[in-house]
Amino acid sequence: MERLKKGINPYHDISNILTLKQFKTEQGVLIFSEPRSGSTWLMEILGKMIGDAVVNWEPFHPGRGVVPKYLEWSFRPHFKDKNEFEQHYELINKILSLSVFTPWTTQKIDPLKAAKANLVITKFVRANLILPWITDRFNLKYKPIYLVRHPISTCLSQLKTFKNLKLAFNRPTLINHEIFNEHIEFLKKLETELEYRIALWCIIHNKVIEGKVNLKNISLVYYEDLLKNPRTEINKLIENSGLDKLITSNIDMVNFKLPSSTVYMNDLEANVSKQINKHLEFIDKETKERIQGVLDYFSINIYNAYSPNPIKHGS
Structure with missing residues (x-):
């Protein structure tokens, strides 16, 4: 604060430091998720536990990130081949x-x-569709983390948070619209923006998980598990991702009850069970039935519209 009062911009210092740095892509820690799925919370936890790391915050942001506008990645990038x-x-x-x-x-x-940093933690909410390409093309030392939250909770939180970002009931603007083309008629029949957003969640999830990524190459984490048993799930994540050698802080020193910097007032319940259940309790039976129809259309079977918890087949 004192530096800002004197008219000194901290970004100038950071820019000068990073320009001299040579971080290696293969040694980075990557977090992929949908907006409002807990990725900032997870990023901040790992940032406290991993020594000498800096955060690369949402580089695919269409207005403030680093992707040139002429590429028209917009909503999120996706590549045909x-x-x-x-x-x-x-x-x-x-x-x-x-x-x-x-x-x-x-x-x-x-x-x-x-x-003094020697590695980068990159956090994305717009890069899920290229996760298959990244795992295939880069020889990553640490498995990318794919954080998933119930689509109803995710999309209701998006609607609450991004009130001014109204989605038209048509294809999102992005390169390679083809992944949405086959579902256009179905999307047009949806009655509410919540259903539409959940349909987009399904399309994106299916492109990432259903046969597109070798699950052995990523660390799949469920937000609900992380919320209920943070120490157990973080330890499993660290082991599965190969991050154990990077950890410099004892997990017992981490305050898991501390909300992330992107949690808004009244958006986090003190009781874990209430936090997990609150969004499903918000919608009526008829709405749940319509949402279940969306999930069934896209053959989503890791969540349903009637339970807040993930369904882990074969686990």
Whole structure:
């Protein structure tokens, strides 16, 4: 605060430090999730436990991130095949190694910590569709983390938080609309924006998980499990992702009850069970039935509209 009063912009310091850094993409920690799924909370927990790391904050943001507007990634990038991915490989490599940045993407970085940092934690809510390409193309030392939250809770939270971002009932604006084309007639029949957002959640989830990513190459984490048993789930995540050698802080020193910096007033219940159940209790039986119809159409079987907890088949 004192530095700002004197007219000194901390970003100048961070920019100078990062320009001299040479972070390696392969040694980065990657967190993928949908908006309002708990990714900031998880990022902040890992940031406290991993020594000498800096945060690369939402580099795919369409207005404040690092992706040139002429590429028209907009809603979120998706590539048809490996050849198309290769056209953007250098940019993605620069993004993951924090070779390109903006005041927005470096907002979580402390200049003093940046000076001694040796790895990058990149947190995305717009990159899920290219997770298959990233795991295939980059020889990552640590498994990318894919955090999933119940689609009803996720989408209701999106509607509450992003009140001014109204979605039209048509295809989102992004490159390669083809992944939505086959569902256009179904999308047009949906009655509410909640159903529409849940349909988009389903399309994106299916492109990531259903046969597109080798699950052995990622760490799949459920928000509900993380909320109910944070220490157990974080320890499992650390082991599964291979992050154990990076941990410098004892897990018992982490305050898991501390909300993330993006939790808004009255959006977090003190009781874990209430937090997990509150969104499903908010909607009526008829709405749940329509949402279940959306989930059934997309063959989503890790969640249903009647229970807040994930369904883990074969686990």
